[in-house]
Amino acid sequence: MQLTYHTDYALRLLMYLALAGNRRATVEDVATSFGISRNHMMKVAHRLGRAGYVETIRGRSGGLRLKRDAGNIRVGAVVRDMEEGWQIVECFDSARNTCVIAGPCRLKGVFKEALAAYLAVLDRYTLADLMANTGQLGRRLGLGSAPVPKAAAPAF
Amino acid sequence: MQLTYHTDYALRLLMYLALAGNRRATVEDVATSFGISRNHMMKVAHRLGRAGYVETIRGRSGGLRLKRDAGNIRVGAVVRDMEEGWQIVECFDSARNTCVIAGPCRLKGVFKEALAAYLAVLDRYTLADLMANTGQLGRRLGLGSAPVPKAAAPAF
Numbered sequence: 001m002q003l004t005y006h007t008d009y010a011l012r013l014l015m016y017l018a019l020a021g022n023r024r025a026t027v028e029d030v031a032t033s034f035g036i037s038r039n040h041m042m043k044v045a046h047r048l049g050r051a052g053y054v055e056t057i058r059g060r061s062g063g064l065r066l067k068r069d070a071g072n073i074r075v076g077a078v079v080r081d082m083e084e085g086w087q088i089v090e091c092f093d094s095a096r097n098t099c100v101i102a103g104p105c106r107l108k109g110v111f112k113e114a115l116a117a118y119l120a121v122l123d124r125y126t127l128a129d130l131m132a133n134t135g136q137l138g139r140r141l142g143l144g145s146a147p148v149p150k151a152a153a154p155a156f
Numbered sequence: 157m158q159l160t161y162h163t164d165y166a167l168r169l170l171m172y173l174a175l176a177g178n179r180r181a182t183v184e185d186v187a188t189s190f191g192i193s194r195n196h197m198m199k200v201a202h203r204l205g206r207a208g209y210v211e212t213i214r215g216r217s218g219g220l221r222l223k224r225d226a227g228n229i230r231v232g233a234v235v236r237d238m239e240e241g242w243q244i245v246e247c248f249d250s251a252r253n254t255c256v257i258a259g260p261c262r263l264k265g266v267f268k269e270a271l272a273a274y275l276a277v278l279d280r281y282t283l284a285d286l287m288a289n290t291g292q293l294g295r296r297l298g299l300g301s302a303p304v305p306k307a308a309a310p311a312f
Contacts, residue, residue, distance in 0.1 A: 003244055085158045100297065101296050105287070105293060106287070110286065113277050122267075125266050130262045136259070
């Protein structure tokens, strides 16, 4: 029942960027703040970019920033986009299934229903909901506790 | 989001025994019917025995049988008893957590709620519910489609 490290790190990276606001944030910064390998974080940033969550600002003062407002990023959507192993039991993947009772057995339907209930909860929360304690989170990530200046915030 | 093979095989073994009823069923029979290694199935049977789902009948005509009625075995209970990795994200395990924002971050609470919703669905179904298509299941497992003779059923 564990999520992959990629999904876990993706949620951390998105939270970091939401807290950073318009301040410069590089893959290096995020990796260092969380004590995670830069290489892993780079791969996660690349996938989040392709999935439309973050964008890269090029140049000397470049870095990463959220492409959408934190209030418009659903936790369920991030988990769906990042996770790859949705085959709870073997028969979920008909190409690889070897179970002889797949078909008459009702287990697949029960697990599909359970998975839908799991994702429905995640869909109720946005990235912004995860970060109600902005001040504490910012301090722990070395981003300070000051709110992002509204006037200078990038328009996205 | 995958379950371990042990949990998957445990559910298959329990279904087999429910279908076999009072007929002799050995680990070998179950492993052969599902095309699974006998060694894996032996480990699963051992764990199910310790958790109180199956019992071993000793002697020449011995084997395994359900210790409880299939209608009294909840899918959620089996999954809880067999799965070991409930740490959806790193901060679920405080002894191993390295995430610096564990505490102020609300992700753990969201995933706990999602996991509870997932298990609540599994708790609504029993082993008996999984096997509505008794005839088809029995034929696929080489157990025939005849119902278990009531008079000879073991009293458990």
